[in-house]
Amino acid sequence: MSKFSIAFVDDHPILLEGIASIFASDNAYHVVGKGGTAADALDITNRLKPNVLIVDLNMPGDTLEAMTSISQTMPETKIVAFTSAVGVDSAVEAFEAGASGYVLKGSSADDLRQAVRAVLGGETYITQSLAAQVILALRRVSMQKNKSEAIRLSVREEQIVNLLLEGRTNKEIGEQLDISVKTVKHYMTILMQKLHARNRLEVVLAAQKRLPGSVGSQTRQLLN
Template identity: 25%
Template sequence: MHKITVVIADDHPIVLFGVRELIKSDPRFEVVGEAGSSTELINVLHDKQPQILITDYNMPESSQYGDGLRLITYLTRNFPALRVLVLTMVSNSLILTRLYNLGVAGVIDKRTVNEELLRALEALSQNRIYKLAPANRNSVIDNGYQIDERMASLSTREVEILRLFVAGMSLRDIAINQNRSPKTISTQKIAAMRKLDVRSDQELISYCLEANLFQ
């Protein structure tokens, strides 16, 4: 029987082990490679050319290809035949929608991977999209945020940093782009987040997407 080849990418060895063991329980699939960073992942994909990739949404920030939306964009553009299954703790509906719009074949909540992984692989093996049940939307704008007012409080450099960050660039890459130190970029990003009253990268991306900023 011809097995469906799979590569796994996650920077936590225990997650790699758990996913690998789950896949082993289904004889139709075979793990042919593993990666702990996005740079390593790209090398493995070129070498093994698998049919399915199971990858964490959050990978080490220092990796050459970044993580999150930036990494997924790179994967779907450069490996169009690859069926990408994303593991994530992100529950924001806008980010999940963006992942599917980028062309991923499925998304799994890492907290339910034991229950969902084989179901997702079954869907992918039949060329179907695997979708999470829709979550309740938690908007960062509906809670009284004044978009124009808050955006007006940002400096020109802070706006540019946010634009590049939301586009998928890492802080290191933004620093190179702006010819400044990563520490300076990080400080200005934090200051911008404080002005927008968002507390995490997920909220920041959600805010910008919902407000149609940088579109």
């Protein structure tokens, strides 16, 4: 019977050795690697391609970025976050980064084994005390993404949005795009419908959410 390969990354040496020994003594698993940083997680996965990677979220380096990279380039490696971070937001971030399991460090060894078995079977595992809250939060995130992805703007609508973010008036937008003010107002009505906005300011704010980091002068003018 072939064994599942498993690797562990945690910056607490005693804990790292402890959880590794739990699985090393189990005939179903073969421990192939151990590390203590986000960079180690990437290196171990690239070189050894374990079936399961158990990682601590709070260790040197950008663990979430490493998890995202692993989940995108090596999806066959299932990631279980083994962490002391009890917040729902931390769990949501871990799952969005590609984790298939989330286990709190206060959990029993049996819980961790159950999580590993679950992810190997293609399932998702969440520590029971957090499960209901995390599932609800993930549903909200999914609904928000679906709503955002459902919004599709035409080339002309995108042009108008960009000019709005520059603080242009309807007249200036019309002159820039060589269309009438009446046509600009028509597009504004369409944009308000698509972006679920009630007025010009809400159109600008909704546009900024679609373009993170963009702060148009139109917003400053309307808020001042």
